[in-house]
Amino acid sequence: MKIFTTNADVRFEEKEAExxxxxxxxxxLIKVYPKETRQEILGFGGAFTEAxxxxxxxxxxxxxxxxxxxxxxxxxxxxxxxRTHIQSCDFSLGNRAYVEEDDKELAAFSIEKDFEYQIxxxxxxxxxxxxxxxxxxxxxxPAFMKTNNEMNNGGKLKEEFYDAWAEIFVKxxxxxxxxxILIKRITIQNEPNxxxxxxxxxxxxxxxxxxxxxxxKGKLEAAGLGDVKINCWDHNKDRIVxxxxxxxxxxxxxxxxxxxxxxxxxxxxxxxxxxIRDKYPDKELIFTEGxxxxxxxxxxGQTQNAEMYAHDIMGNLNAGMNGYIDWNLLLDENGxxxxxxxxxxxxxxxxxxxxxxxxxxxxxxxxxxxxxLKPGARRVLVSRYTDKVDCGGFVNPDGEMVLIVLNRTxxxxxxEIMVEEKICAVEIGPHSIITAxxxx
Numbered sequence: 001m002k003i004f005t006t007n008a009d010v011r012f013e014e015k016e017a018e019x020x021x022x023x024x025x026x027x028x029l030i031k032v033y034p035k036e037t038r039q040e041i042l043g044f045g046g047a048f049t050e051a052x053x054x055x056x057x058x059x060x061x062x063x064x065x066x067x068x069x070x071x072x073x074x075x076x077x078x079x080x081x082x083r084t085h086i087q088s089c090d091f092s093l094g095n096r097a098y099v100e101e102d103d104k105e106l107a108a109f110s111i112e113k114d115f116e117y118q119i120x121x122x123x124x125x126x127x128x129x130x131x132x133x134x135x136x137x138x139x140x141x142p143a144f145m146k147t148n149n150e151m152n153n154g155g156k157l158k159e160e161f162y163d164a165w166a167e168i169f170v171k172x173x174x175x176x177x178x179x180x181i182l183i184k185r186i187t188i189q190n191e192p193n194x195x196x197x198x199x200x201x202x203x204x205x206x207x208x209x210x211x212x213x214x215x216x217k218g219k220l221e222a223a224g225l226g227d228v229k230i231n232c233w234d235h236n237k238d239r240i241v242x243x244x245x246x247x248x249x250x251x252x253x254x255x256x257x258x259x260x261x262x263x264x265x266x267x268x269x270x271x272x273x274x275x276i277r278d279k280y281p282d283k284e285l286i287f288t289e290g291x292x293x294x295x296x297x298x299x300x301g302q303t304q305n306a307e308m309y310a311h312d313i314m315g316n317l318n319a320g321m322n323g324y325i326d327w328n329l330l331l332d333e334n335g336x337x338x339x340x341x342x343x344x345x346x347x348x349x350x351x352x353x354x355x356x357x358x359x360x361x362x363x364x365x366x367x368x369x370x371x372x373l374k375p376g377a378r379r380v381l382v383s384r385y386t387d388k389v390d391c392g393g394f395v396n397p398d399g400e401m402v403l404i405v406l407n408r409t410x411x412x413x414x415x416e417i418m419v420e421e422k423i424c425a426v427e428i429g430p431h432s433i434i435t436a437x438x439x440x
Contacts (some may be wrong), residue, residue, distance in 0.1 A: 002015075003015050003434070005428070006367075007303070007430075007432040012372055021060070021421060028416060029415065029417075030382060030383070030415050032419045034419065037379070038381070039321070039378065041378065042284070043373075043375045044077070044078075044081055046071065046328065048267055050085075051336060051338060052333075054117045054337060055119055055330045055350050058352075059350055059352065067350075068124055068125060072128035074259070078129050078370055079370060080132050080133065081330075081375075082134055082135070083135045084135075084137075085139060085190075085217055086136050087138060087199070088139065090198035091331075092199075097151065099142055102256050104144075106168065109168065111176070135231070135286065135325065138411070139198070139199035140152070140201045141165045141168075141201060145164065152197055152198055152200065153195060154194070155200075156201065156202050156210070162210070162215045163219070172218075183228070185231060187233075187261045188208045191234060193236075193243075197342075208246075209232075213253055229259060229284070230259075231260060232257050233261055234288055237263070237267075238272065240269070244260060245406065248280065260286070262286070263290060270316065273316060278320075285323075286323045287316055290312060291344045291345065292344055294344055306365040306433075307408045310365040310406045310433055317379060317392050318382075327346070328346045329346065330349070333349065345362075346360075347366060368404055374397055377396045380392065380394060385415065386413075388413055389415070391404065391405050400439055403436045404433050406433045407429070407430060412429050412430065424436075
């Protein structure tokens with residue numbers, strides 16, 4: 001067995017350990033059940049926002065290569081499942097739409113602005129991993145399609161523009177495909193329950209169902225894009241149960257909508273996620289956004305931020321999550337750019353003036369999942385003796401077993417990993433995370 005440890009002082013420190021035969025152990029066990037398999041893991045990644053792409057463009061050539069290797073390289077976090085945005089979001093340089101004002105026929109549709117920063121960044125990442133999968137989300141339709149006539153401050157999509165907005169999705173997917181960028185998943189609306197001062201648009205559960213099933217799915221199929229998976233919600237876990245009850249009211253919704261996307265900003269709510277996994281076992285559950293907001297966590301230290309990431313990833317996985325996508329891959333020294341001042345932290349921050357990369361502890365904590373869990377891995381049952389540690393167990397497609405343990409306490413925790421009648425003694429230091437890997 002190989003055990004990799006990360007904390008404030010070390011990064012993936014490696015050591016060897018061995019199992020011994022001992023069927024009679026009963027206390028201080030973390031039991032792993034390889035035959036008790038659960039959901040499939042799609043992968044891990046972050047978001048190619050315009051802010052991240054712009055920040056990347058401002059770095060020197062050597063640091064650009066380093067950034068790509070950090071996230072997508074074989075010795076980095078091996079990201080394979082990422083997100084981008086349709087039109088603009090808060091982490092864009094400003095509001096922008098793919099069509100001109102009052103262009104109801106979509107005659108002037110263009111993704112030209114995406115070529116400046118986002119598309120080049122995505123292309124470079126694809127050179128490291130050509131099989132990387134992408135999910136795209138919209139923050140707002142064009143202003144003229146909305147009830148408030150602006151991209152910011154909420155508002156709703158006017159009924160008369162449901163077809164036109166669905167057609168923009170199609171044109172966007174086709175335009176990106178022509179550039180060699182295949183987007184296999186979309187969400188209906190980012191944070192449809194929120195009115196934000198930046199790009200936002202409100203959808204009820206009924207609105208999401210009506211748009212997806214009555215307009216978007218048909219447009220996708222007519223364009224030969226029927227395999228693109230539609231995800232609903234794309235908002236916080238605390239209302240995920242209620243939203244799914246509103247969306248999945250008939251067989252067509254269950255057939256047309258493939259998954260449920262969710263964010264972390266209202267806390268754990270792992271029980272709500274488990275409810276959705278149990279209620280809709282064939283749906284993909286995809287975490288699509290989470291970040292350390294300066295408005296709430298400005299005083300938090302790196303260890304606290306890293307543990308917040310790992311605790312949420314672990315809890316979501318144990319509740320049935322299939323894929324995990326962090327928010328901005330990169331941000332500048334100010335936590336932006338952001339056209340509404342909604343600054344935040346990212347696992348990798350860049351001082352664009354000094355051409356300096358600051359890799360946060362959270363990056364390595366995420367890596368304890370993304371570096372070791374391969375696409376197609378399955379979660380396995382893990383039973384722990386105490387709530388002083390968070391645990392998750394997995395089996396990779398090649399049969400390799402992976403156990404991840406997080407210790408958020410100020411004391412070392414000693415235990416034995418037990419698999420059938422074999423045990424391995426392990427100690428995890430205070431405020432540390434470990435990943436243990438072995439083959440049966």
